[in-house]
Amino acid sequence: MSSSRSLSSGLRALQPAAFGADPGGARLARIRSSPHFKDGVFQNPGGPARTRPSGSMLDFAKVFLDRDQRPRRAPRGTVPVHATTLADLSRPPATGLRLTWMGHSSVLAEIDGHRVLFDPVWGERCSPFAFAGPKRLHPVPLPLAALGPVDVVVISHDHYDHLDLPTIKALAGTDTLFAVPLGVGAHLEHWGVSADRLRELDWHESTRVGGLTLTATPARHFCGRGLRNTQHTLWASWAVTGDEHRIYHSGDTGYFDGFKDIGAEHGPFDATMIQIGAYSEFWPDIHMTPEEGVRAHLDLQGGRAHGALLPIHWGTFNLATHAWAEPGEWTLAAAEAVGQGVAVPIPGQPFEPTGDLPTRPWWQDVSLPLNRKWPVPEITPETSRDGLDLVGEG
Numbered sequence: 001m002s003s004s005r006s007l008s009s010g011l012r013a014l015q016p017a018a019f020g021a022d023p024g025g026a027r028l029a030r031i032r033s034s035p036h037f038k039d040g041v042f043q044n045p046g047g048p049a050r051t052r053p054s055g056s057m058l059d060f061a062k063v064f065l066d067r068d069q070r071p072r073r074a075p076r077g078t079v080p081v082h083a084t085t086l087a088d089l090s091r092p093p094a095t096g097l098r099l100t101w102m103g104h105s106s107v108l109a110e111i112d113g114h115r116v117l118f119d120p121v122w123g124e125r126c127s128p129f130a131f132a133g134p135k136r137l138h139p140v141p142l143p144l145a146a147l148g149p150v151d152v153v154v155i156s157h158d159h160y161d162h163l164d165l166p167t168i169k170a171l172a173g174t175d176t177l178f179a180v181p182l183g184v185g186a187h188l189e190h191w192g193v194s195a196d197r198l199r200e201l202d203w204h205e206s207t208r209v210g211g212l213t214l215t216a217t218p219a220r221h222f223c224g225r226g227l228r229n230t231q232h233t234l235w236a237s238w239a240v241t242g243d244e245h246r247i248y249h250s251g252d253t254g255y256f257d258g259f260k261d262i263g264a265e266h267g268p269f270d271a272t273m274i275q276i277g278a279y280s281e282f283w284p285d286i287h288m289t290p291e292e293g294v295r296a297h298l299d300l301q302g303g304r305a306h307g308a309l310l311p312i313h314w315g316t317f318n319l320a321t322h323a324w325a326e327p328g329e330w331t332l333a334a335a336e337a338v339g340q341g342v343a344v345p346i347p348g349q350p351f352e353p354t355g356d357l358p359t360r361p362w363w364q365d366v367s368l369p370l371n372r373k374w375p376v377p378e379i380t381p382e383t384s385r386d387g388l389d390l391v392g393e394g
Contacts, residue, residue, distance in 0.1 A: 020187030077366035079138035082348030112242030141348025156251025157235035183233030259299035277314025
């Protein structure tokens with residue numbers, strides 16, 4: 001028995017630090033008492049979700065290795081990055097709300113005098129290893145240290161493209177707070193973040209940071225970093241409310257009816273940051289297509305085209321079999337069909353959601369052309385722009 005324990009301890013010692021740590025003690029007891037934890041795992045809203053590719057591995061391999069499609073999964077030129085991000089961020093937002101997409105799901109939100117950093121990933125690869133795994137397709141717009149003080153870092157879940165060890169270790173040396181889903185705090189403490197700087201929430205729980213209220217809201221996804229996926233850390237979307245503005249970050253999620261409930265309770269939002277990339281017919285339950293992302297935004301806004309939609313989770317890493325430029329093209333088409341405003345900044349380009357939105361499809365300069373008709377949301381009597389019926393428009 002003792003030799004077995006020694007072997008187990010030895011194997012744990014060989015694990016990369018990026019694997020993090022499993023919850024234990026009082027944290028694990030809290031997880032087990034969660035109404036969303038059953039049969040040893042966290043449960044998804046809307047029933048079980050397939051977390052591994054459906055169909056045969058041979059079918060997936062045929063798509064993944066397709067000689068004609070592989071070149072489309074990366075840009076053919078240099079992805080542009082905003083050159084004056086640092087200077088632009090030195091000025092306060094005129095409207096009190098400004099978003100800066102740093103790439104993938106990383107967004108700096110300046111809201112009502114506070115700075116919120118969502119899913120910061122400054123590392124070169126979203127992987128536990130420095131020598132392997134998906135690599136950046138563009139540099140970060142500015143060094144993390146140049147970003148300046150951040151009031152709170154918000155993490156949606158513990159996958160490598162959302163929870164990045166080098167970035168968290170750098171932020172651990174600041175005095176910022178961290179708002180994370182239940183169980184994720186075990187990773188952060190393992191990497192040097194003190195427990196008193198953690199705000200660890202179950203779905204529907206809230207915390208106050210200065211004048212902001214941050215609420216962990218449901219999402220349809222899964223978790224896991226190590227060799228075993230114990231489903232002992234929660235995944236979440238986030239609603240952030242200030243004195244004047246409201247914003248929403250989807251994290252990673254499949255489409256589900258719960259967006260309507262989130263919008264009814266916490267919206268409508270001045271801006272939503274919605275996952276619209278890395279989708280596939282092989283994992284339809286856990287990532288949204290752009291059409292579903294636009295529908296989710298409308299659900300969050302009470303069924304009407306309102307606020308600004310910022311597409312996230314695309315453009316920075318190659319994580320699926322669709323063309324690199326496809327999420328951008330499809331999102332614009334889906335949003336145009338229902339009259340929804342979409343911001344498509346180049347990485348690092350700040351914009352104010354209640355002002356002029358960046359709308360130029362910049363990716364067309366560095367991608368192979370895509371010629372197809374995109375599925376778009378149906379226009380219904382419930383879909384309106386600022387309360388006006390859109391039926392018949394289009």
